[in-house]
Amino acid sequence: MRIHEVNIFIIKMPLKQPFTTALETVNEREGIILEVIDEQGAKGYGEVVAFSTPWYTEETVKTCYHMLTDLLIPLVLDKQINHPNDLQMIFNHIRGNHMAKAGLETAIWDLYSKLESKPLWTVMNGVRDEVPAGVVVGTANINDAIEQIHVYLEDGYERVKVKIKPGKDYQLIKEIRTYFPKLALMADANSSYTLNDMDVLKSLDEFNLLMIEQPLAVDDIVEHSILQKELKTPICLDESIITYHDAESAIRLNSCGVINIKIGRVGGLRNAIAIHDLCQKNDIQVWCGGMIEFGVSRAHNLALSTKEGFTIPGDLSASSRFWEEDIIYPQVEVANGKVKVPNQPGIGFDINFNRLYRVTTYRENINC
Ligand code: OSB
Ligand code: MG
16 A cells, blocks of 8 residues: 555543542543545544643654644555554664554554455454443542442443542542442543552552452653562553553563553554453453544554453543544444444544534645
């Protein structure tokens, strides 16, 4: 395949309700949608999941726009690409910038699958045509959290993740556990604790959580290994796993029992698949993490989650979890705790251009 043209859409959409984590409250989501077009006019879509500000990782919408327009897109334009895996080598001399790379790489996976007339998930050797859905409750007071969980359980979600932080942890989880004794429940701390908080982290062992996600520093692997020795609850690493090597280190040091794989954070589908394969070999569970994303990224997440190792429900919620109307058609829906993976070629969803154009704040065409 040869990419002839790339369209960049910078978009902005309000969330239905603000989403609060230990680090940031998101009211409005900005993002970048990429449309890659080959010589025959075939199109593929990718999404850059960086936020407007660098609160989750260093990248932002603007750094990604810069990387894409000044460096990454020029590297792929008019170049013979045999397989999306080739991009690893093509981008090799550019450090980091994983979300920018992933946006373009995933668009090329979509295009490649469409040219092969196969759904992306079968191109990636997925093994299931529906995936279990999980949902995330932002940091909230206890009554609001319980009310939200009731609604999500009625919607059919199979797993609930609650955001915690110092002072909003033990009591919150205790009350939720009392209301929902059998719920598949987990907590995400977004790196808001240190080893000095060992006692409160240990106290959460009472509640039979599936896991506790990223309790310690964003760049830490060693201290998580110390903490994991003290906890019964498996640790899940999110922010700490940026590269394949990070995953190897975490496995070698027994820093976690679970890894949350986000396509954007690890720099694309090829790396996501490699980390999945490594975890499978080493009995580390994996699931697909969410980024408050729009439908294009949601669709790529769905395809990834069909891989064999993705047995625990990920942050895979319906379009309606965050959006009045998503930019894809049909919208992602949850039924009986599962999301069906479409069988059309590529990501299997169409772009809802009416919606995309309405939320576009800036548009640019780059061609050769
Ligand atoms: O830490 O997993 C996280 C959203 C944005 C940035 C980081 C995280 C999250 C979530 C997932 O918790 C929310 C979702 O998209 O379902
Ligand atoms: Mg997380």
